[in-house]
Each structure stands twice: as C-alpha cells, then as structure tokens.
Amino acid sequence: MRRVELWAGAECTFNRVGERFLDQVARSGFSQRLDDLDRLASLGIARMRFPLVWERTETAPGQFDWSWSDPRIARLAELGVAPIAGLLHHGSGPRWTDLLDPEFPRQLARYARSVAERYPQIEAYTPVNEPLTTARFSGLYGIWYPHQADDRSFVRALLNQVHGTVLAMRAVREVNPQAQLVQTEDLGLTTSSAHLRYQADFENLRRWLSFDLLAGRVTPGHGMWGYLRDFGASEQELRALLEEPCPPDIVGINSYVTSERFLDERIALYPPHLVGGNGRDRYADVETVRVSGAFIGGFEARLREACERYGRPTAITEVHIGCSREEQLRWLHQAWVAAEKLRAEGLPVRALTCWAAFGSFDWNSLVTRDDGHYEPGLWDVRSTPPRPTALVKLARQLSSGRAPDHPALDAPGWWQREVRLKHPPLDELRTSPVRGRPLLITGATGTLGQAFARLCEARGLPHQVLRRADLEITDAASVERALKHWQPWAVINTAGYVRVDEAEGDERQWRENAVGPALLAAACARHGARLVTFSSDLVFDGTKETPYVEGDEARPLNAYGRAKREAEQRVLTVAPESLVVRTSAFFGPWDRHNFVTLALAALRRGETWAAAADQIVSPTYVPDLVHATLDLLIDGEQGLWHLANQGALSWAELACTAADLAGLDAGLVQALPGALLAQTARRPAYAALSSERGLVMPTLAHALARYLEETALLARTTHANVEAPVLT
Template sequence: MNDHSVPRQRELELWAGPECTVNRVGDRYLDQMRYSGFERRLDDLDRLASLGIRRMRFPLLWERTAPNGPASADWRCAEERLQRLRTLGVQPIAGLLHHGSGPRHTSLVDQRFPELLAEYAGAVAERFPDIPAYTPVNEPLTTARFSGLYGTWYPHGRSDREFVRCLLGEVQGTMLAMRAIRRVNPQAQLVQTEDLGYTTVATPRLQYQADFENDRRWLSFDLLCGRVTREHPLWNYLRHHGASEDELLAMVDEPCPPDILGINAYITSERFLDDRLTLYPEHLRGGNGRDAYADVETARVLGAHIGGFQARLREACERYERPVAITEVHLGCTREEQLRWLGQAWTSAQHLRDEGLDVRALTVWAAFGTFDWDSLVTKEQGHYEPGMWDVRGGDDPRPTALATLARELGHGRKPSHPVLEGPGWWQRDLRLLYPHHGELESHAVIGKPLLITGATGTLGRAYARLCDMRGLPYKLLTRQDMDIADPASVAAALDRWQPWAVVNTAGYVRVDDAETDPRNWRENVEGPLVLARACAERGVRLMSFSSDLVFDGRKSQPYVETDPTAPLCAYGRTKAEAEQRILAVAPDTLMVRTAAFFGPWDRHNFVTQALAAMRRGEPWHAAHDQWVSPTYVPHLVQTSLDMLVDGEHGLWHLANRGAVSWFELAQLAAEAAGLDRSLVHARSGAELGQVACRPRYSALDSERGMVMPTLEAGLERYLDEVELPA
C-alpha cells in the first residue's frame, strides 16, 4: 500500500533525529554518533519522545552494525533502542547509510555495492520485521556529488563519470534494498530524503548551467520513480558518463517510488552563479570548462529573499504528486537564528497544508548537535554546533531553547519565545556579502528588546554590537536612562521598554580603587540587587556578572561553580556578596563568573595594550605570579546570549579554556601576532603597583558544560578581528 493513497492526516507531525553521518575520508571513518555520545545514551530516546514526536529517523547504519557482513552483525544496540521506541510509542524510520560509502570491503563505485546493501537491508528486516519505514541511503545525489564529483568523501572521485556511478549505485542499492525489505514486510515504506537546493544566475549567459543543475537535483527522485527515459533532459548526460541504456531502462521498468519524499532544505544549498568575476574574491572563482563564474550562496548576493522550505516543498509536491515531509531542519548559527529557522519551516509547512498540499511532517534534525560540518566532516577539529540539546555537559545533555520550541510544536502549543518574532539573518540586509543583484528585500528587526546596562563600558558596547549582528532588538542604557541602584529608576525603565530580558554589565570595575571607594558596594551589590528584585517581580530574565576574584587562589586546579568563595579584596567581596543575594531573590538569574577580558573593539584591554607596546618596540611588563583564564569578549557575549535565549539560570563559569599567567598571556599574544616575545618582561604583581590583594591562581573551569572555546581559539579570532588604530 502506497502512503499517498491514504487520506492526509489531520495535523502536521513532528519528527526528529540525531545527526548520524558515518563518512569515510581516506581510511578514516568520522562518526557523528560517537562524537555526540548518542551511541552511549539510551535515555536520549526518552528525551526525543518527550517532544511529542511521532516518528524518529533511526540510525541502523551498515558500517556500525555489520562492518564485516550481516553474518557477524551486532544487533544488540539496535534491539535495545528499538524496544525502547516501541515502549515510547515512537515509530522508527530506519536509516541504513548516511553520507557513507559502506564498510571497508565496498564503496559507492563498487559494482557489488547495490547487492551488498540489499543483503544488509534484508538482514535488518528479518531481524526487525516490525520496522515500518526505511531510508536505505540518505541524500543519494548529495552524497554522490561529494564522493564522486568534488572529491570530499570516499572514494574521492572528481569526475562526472564517478559521480554518475556513485549515484546509480546508491539508487540501485535503494531499489534492491526495498525489495529485500518488502519480501519480509510488504507494507514497509520508503521515505527517501534529498537536498533540493535551487540554482539562480546573474546573467542569461549562465542559464544553461543553472538549468543543468536544477534538472540534476531531481535525479535521485526521478530515477526511483522511473522517470529517466530517453526523453529525460539528463538522459544523454548519464549515458555519456557511463550509464548503460539497460540499467537506466531497468529502473523505468521496475521503479521504486518513495512513499514520502523527504526534503532537506538548507540555506547554503541555494546557489547563485555569477560571471561578474571582479565582484568576488579569487577563491570563489571557478567554472565548468566553458565559462568562468563564481558559485556563491544565493542569500549572500541575491536581493530578493530565497524561497526556502515553501518553494522546495511546493516544487516536489507538484512534480511528483506524492506526500512530502521536511526531513531535516538544522542551522549552525546563534540560538535565536536556529529558533527562527525552525519556526519558519514549521509555518511554511502549515501554509502549504492549508493550500491542500500533502505535507506530512517536519523533522527537527541534529537533535544533539553536529560536529565539524564547517569542514564538511573532513577534519576532526571538534567544531560543535548545538541542536535541541548541548552535549558539552557530559552524559546529561543540556536542553536548549530549540528543545522547548520543538516540544511546543509537537504538543500543539503556540510557540512562546520572544525572539521568534524577529527575522532571520537570511531576511536582513546583513546577509549580503557582495553587491546585491536585483532589488533588495529586507525585513526590519522587530520584537521585545533586551535592556543592556553599562553603555559606556567595554562589555555593554560589545553586547550592543553583537545584538545588532544577531538581529536582537535592544536598548543600551546609560545611568541617566536607568540607575540600577535607584528602585524608582529601575521600575520606570522596565515599565517603559517592557524587555524580555536584562543584561547587566554596569558595575564598579577598578579593582585597586575599590579598596577605599564606597561606590564599589553601591554599584556591585546594592544596584544589582535592586535590579534583580524588579526583574523577578515582572518575570523578566536577568543576566548578571561576577568575577574570578571571589576566590582566594589556594587551589592548584581551575575553580568550578561549586567551589567555595573566599575573596581577598574589596572588589571580590562585593562580587561574592552580590552572587548570593541576587540568586536568593531571583533564582532564575543567569549569573556569569568570568575573568580577564580581552577583545578586538577597545584599546584598553591587556592584550591590545601589550601588542601595541611591542609593535612600537617597547618592553611590556606583566605579572608572572597570577594565573587566570583570559576571556575573549566576543566568545563570552555570543555564548552567554545563547544561554540567555535558552533560559539558562544559576551560576556558570564562562571563560576561554586555559590557565596562564599574565606574563604567559602576553608572550602567547606576541607569538601569535608575529612579534618579539622577548619584549615581555616578567614582574610580580607587587612590582606592578597593585594595591588590592589578588589570588595567586584564579583560573576558571566549568562542571556544568564546556561551552567556551579555548584560549588559543580566542587569540586567533582576536587577531582576525582586532581593529588596529590608524
């Protein structure tokens, strides 16, 4: 029974899945489920079920389960998890190959590949005859491009002939796999996924190339549906590059049309071809051997907004007249942009259903995040993008705001997060990296604001700058706008601007002067406490800041959140006092302990001043007897904003990972900048004229999650972004 003959369900379903790519690069396998820990945590299935999902894209991958063939398969992991899904009432869609090339004894260009995949598929069906749906090969066309045309993944082909062989092997394998499965379970559905990015051109001269790419994107579906006849626009292309007439016509004679077409739509998949080469840097210039052109993301140059989910779903529905589903929704970006991408995808699917198109579901993808997709999973660098859960906290993944939104969608509730109202970066003019082609469409930033105190300070200005980049409405407040130590002033400001959250960067920061200045207590204890009470009364989220100077330095290992405080100076005492009082009256506050700022936008931080002196050939004196965790301001701001959007609360340590003395920091910065590190001279803190007593060792670590990048990464970004004086 084909699913398209069944009356459409009453409501859009929520599905979900973990990123499960097991791709091969040379002789190495890169395994997303190992990186994310999904392979170890059975209770991840409970987490997914709690969202209200109906189906799960379930990885039952060939390379992991039967690397030496079905006869020696290890079914234990799958058995345990499938049983848990039955208990939870979630139906699996079994994925057998996900951007992979199979076990070591085969590959996508192996003539035996289709039969070997079918052999494994039949063994899966025999072992688990109640699995209702399958995706034997995820995104065959996309995988064939990266494995056979671009040389990215194994077998690293770089020709049209190898691309065609990879694609035909995957499609033939899918057909044979479904026949083997249906011999056991005749009702098994084929849910076939593919990325359907659309190509646009700047000038008519390149329209022929766009037409080819826009025809090619349908090939996996067309082949499965038996549409690639002699009249197909790519028949001659396939024949010219190695496909035999017999194998193409065999797929026409015995098609295997998908029961549900799964559309994976990504911003980066929408491409723009431009022969105006002078507009683009050298690394983007290429061509097809006939014409030279740049191939860039459409959103970065086209003035009009891309069609995205709605356009791709509509095309698929109209072309095949079969049910469709969005089978991957993920965006590696800041949290509010991830929320907007998911929210807009859901809205698009609902609109198409309202028009009468048979859109079945939306799949929240990369439930536990993705690793190293910035390098197309060719390098193990640990670059992580969180999903609905952030796995950097160990064996207890931390839910993000995406999990909250997905749960609201899955249980039929109206999404509630205030940042959803705003447009995504792909709808604002900052998306453009090059002169826009055609009339510019751009949406204004809207929504409830953040209030940011401390308009004259480094941190306050950094939050304002990055809120601009992220499309987060905000008000940057001076003391005249809101005096945090004056209850009437605070109440008036909160009532006037009606914020959803407040970021309090105001405070007394002169550590040595704090020993005798009474303003230290007013600005670091009294003011933050007044603000916390007012926010708690109104249900407004609050983020406030503390310091590594709450510790006495007696530890020899970095301090974590549960270590007792014992400040040595007046500044540290006010910060420790404020922590306790604020969390007592407003326990939902996100209290951030951090340390030793350096950043690219102000000239007064330690690293900027040290490098400026060394560029002038002057010596720089730095303390060798005080160890800290230097914090790159943009990393702090971006991470803490994500956590604020997540609704995170309580005490968190946010500092770049690493422990160095001030002397070593100056040396590291000099070396990274290509300067003479011998200009850095070691001195004691006393020799540098410090009045307040500072801890010998105040490096920070976190037991709640390693969410901040390393110090080395911070220095690298700093040197890329620093604004040097003219």
C-alpha cells in the same frame, strides 16, 4: 485536519575521507546514551530517523554487531516512537566496498535484508540518505571517498546508490511487504546571470535525479537521459528502473541556507576560492542569500514544488542551522509555518523533522577534518547530561499545537536581514524589520555593554543600550521608570565599578557592585523580565590547584571580590531565575584598553611589558563571552555559570603567548611577581575558571587566533577608510 507531525533525528553521518571514517553518532555521544531516546520522545515526536548505519553494524562481510541497536529498537517500541531505519548516511559503505564498486548495490541489499530479518517490526526505511548529494561530494567534487572528480564517477556513484535503494527495498519487502521507502534528498535551487542560465537549468534538472530515477520518470525524453548515457549509464540499467520503479512512499526534502546557489560569470566581484567553472565558462558559485536582494525560497518553495512534481506524501526530513540560538529558533519556526501553511492548502505535507538533535561536528569543513567545531542542536552535549536548549521548548510547543512564545521569534532571521549580503546585491534589497520586545543593556560606555550592543545588532535581537542617565542601577526609582518604559523581556547588566585596586578604599564600588544588581534583580522579578549580571573570578581565594567550578566555595580576598560575591547571593535570592555569569580577564578586538591589546601595542613599539607571573587566570575573549551569554539567556538558563575560554595561564604567559602568535618579540615581556606591580588589592594566586554545567566556551588558543584575525581586519579597514579620498 490533522496537524503536521513532528519527527526528529540525531546527526548520523558516517563518511569516509581517505582511510579515516568519521562517525557523528560517536562524536556527539549519542552512541553511548540510551536515554537520548527518552529525550527525543519527550518532544512529542511520532517518528525518529534511526541510524542503523551499515558501516557501524556490519563489522566484517556477513558478520553483524546488533548490540547497540537491539536495546534502542526495543526502547523506541516502549516509547511509542516509530523508527525510520537509515542504512547509509553520506557514507560509501564498509571498508571492503565503495560507491563505484559494481557489487555495491547487491551488498547494500544483503545488509538491508539482515536488518529487516533482525527487526521485522520496522515499517519505514531510508536505505541511502541524499544519494545525489553524496554522489556529488564523493564523485564530482572529490571531497569524500572515493575522492573522484569527474562526471563518469558521479553518474556511477549516483546509480549505484539508486540501484542499491531499489534492491534494498525489495529485500526488506520480502520480509515486511508493508515497509515504506522514505527517500531523502537535499533539494536546493540554482539561479544565475542570464549568460549562465544553461548551467542553472542543468543543475535544476539534476537536483531531481534521485527521486526521478526511483519513480521511473527518467525516460529517453527526460532531460538527463543523454547526460547519464554519455557518462557511463547503460540503457539496460536505466530501462530497468523504468520497468520496475521504486517510488518513495514519502518524499523527504532537506533544505539549508547553503542549498540555494547563484552562478555569476563576473568573477572579479568575488574572492578566488568561490570561482570555478564547467569547462565552458568560469564563474562564481555562491549562496544565493549572500547576493540576492529578495528573500530566498526556503522550505515553502521547495515543499510546494516537490508536492506538485510527485503528488506523494512529503516531509521535511532535516531542519537544522548552525548558528546562534535565536537564529536556530527562527529557522525551525519558519520551516514549521511553511509546512503548516501548505498542509492547510491541501498539499500532502506529512511531517517536519528536527535534525541534529544533539548537534553536529565539523560540518564547517564538510566533515573532512576532525577539528571539534561543534554546532549545538536541540540539546547541547557539552554538558553532562546533555543540556536542553530553547529549541526543545519550541519543538514541544509545535508538536502539541501550542503557540510558540519565545521573544526572539518576533524578529526575522539573518537570511532576511541586510547582514546576509557579502557581495554586491543582484536586485533591489528587501529586508524584514527587526521588531519585538527589547533586551535592555546597562553600562552603555563600558567594554561589555558596547560588545553586547554590537552583537545583539548582528544577531537581530531588538535591544536598547542605556547610559547611567537612562537607568541608574543604584536608584530604585530610575530602575522602575526604565522597566516600565521599555517593558523588556530581559535585562543585561554590564554596569558596575571595575577598578579592582581603587575599590579597596572607595565606598561607591559596594553600591554599584553589590546594591545595584540586587535592586535591578528585584525590579526584574516584579516586571517578569529575566536578568543577566556579571561576577568575577576574584570571588575565590586561589587556594585550589585545579580550575574553579560553580559549586566551589567563594572566599574573596579583596573588596571588589566581596562586593561581587554579595551581589551573587542577593540577586539569586530575590530573583532565582537570574543568570549570574562569573568571568575573568577580558580581551577583545573592539576595546583598546584591555591587557592583550595594550601588551601587543607596547611590544610593537619595541617597549618592554611587565606582567604578573604568579597569578593564574582564564582569559576571556569578549565576543565569545557575549555570544555564550546570549545563548544561555535565550535557553532560559539561570543561576551561576562560569564563562571563560578554556585554558589557564599567568598574565605574563598570556602576554608571551599573544606575542608569539602575533610574530612579536616575547622576550620583551617582563615576568614579575604581582607584589612588584603596585597592586593594592590582594589577588588570588590561582583563579582559573572551568564549569561543571557545560564547557560552552572555545579554547583560549582558538580565541587568541580569532582575536588577531579580527584586529588585523579592523586595522585594514581603518587604514582603507583613512586613505580613501573624500569626494565632494
């Protein structure tokens, strides 16, 4: 039996918000890198969803710019990868038309003919991606252009896209009679309370409309016929689709965690922004995964019903989740397992598509803003050239029939764990246990060790946090016992001597900061475990005037910095596959003793706060550091990496900035020379960090804003717990 094929695609939404066109192909840099096609081909893909997007190509009515697509179509042919030409991806067409324009279908068809004449060798097309979804966002919810929010606009936007697809395929087939229609749609499922079952039934019938209309299934007896007629569809145009249907050659389903919804009239249980209505009832519309005790249906359920409804070849045409790396791995793997299972049962499941191969931007705002919110895909474009993530290895294993072997796959995704619940569960909670080889975390009592433990728990990564009695990094026998006992796949070393000034005269710091990490690295190499250990910006002497990157020469000024530099060299000598993270100036919401938290506490009390004005650093928000480190570890990265939030300022400026954001009096901050602050150890005047390997950390401004949000939330939670009565 043939295996499920692997396909791939770059996120290529080209939508419009008001007068602004937002182009994902440009944002990810895919528009500039011809060799991205080689990267995709290296996955072992059979087809690529290729963006021949109308808005990018037809520059004026009847005028086309093929300079981008010509070399890429040629390169795909050389690579042996068949393109599926996508013409409209959540867009409304070029500036001179829109989804409600009566001429829209014919204009799209004219563009499709031009594409077919230019590239007669292309054998598969998606004239319109997800027409129902686009019609909802543009005509029913008012999110995308032309920003209408009524049923009549929704119906017209949907029918214009469907008619446009039909006319486009006719035009293409006049050039290439064998051309196939690969029709995609986000195929969710709506469930509800008993009272709202009528609304759920309506939405569950509506979700099939794009496929049903193309397949000639919307007859007068169809449950949506009356709705379409009531809101502007003529009987003539509906019967035209019955008489000359254009059924998909491949039914392409997309499914996201957010695609499955639950409707509940008990609005007091939910925050106001989740509450809406249909004119008859007010209700909350929430992600099913956030309230359901059972697992959501996901790919297996959606594939099965699509195969059974249409009996035609079916493919998963988008697999992507914006989440931490191990969750991205689990989502892709579970989708593949579902597709293989149904194919083995004899259902016509053709392919799975790795989507957003180079990541996506601002989908957290439904692509309505240009905030720079980036979700990596198979490659991370924050590095130059794009850096392959762990998803690349997994995709290659899937396409070649090899068994996936990443340890993170042993645990369930967040959508299968209790952490998914944000609202009272509807039914008995069912979760999958977190199992698998653990990560070992040394330094159980330190800021960083505790943060890793907290976020490994949140991310479903099996782990053990070890105290000095469990694993003493300066004792080779202790290290050996711990590794033999736990058999970890990786060790995260957060133990060490952290008092920079006292390090000048304390011999222990050399053992703990230089000798210990080297012993740990050698043991990890013997046991086949990866090692992550941490270094510091204090390995630099501060003579540079721009941020230090990994390739800059380390010349430490103090004992602490010399020990950290020695550890870097020893670790990477005995275990070159180790990941050594240089970082700086921690602040975070869970530790009361970091600089920012102490400074703000003093300012709230009306006290002054003294800080160095002549020492420039790159402050690091601990949650960002932990998440980025875990992602790099899971990706298999090694060697030196600089991880600090993007930004550089003095300690005094950091205190003032935090004060301003917190609404406190920054005038209480005393900016002093470091020499007046009783610092025994020499500090570099300039120790800002950047990276030549990839800017994977958020900006400092964004980090400070999230720090204040998190600390405020923790304060409210603590206060509520203190005030709550004790019931006996």
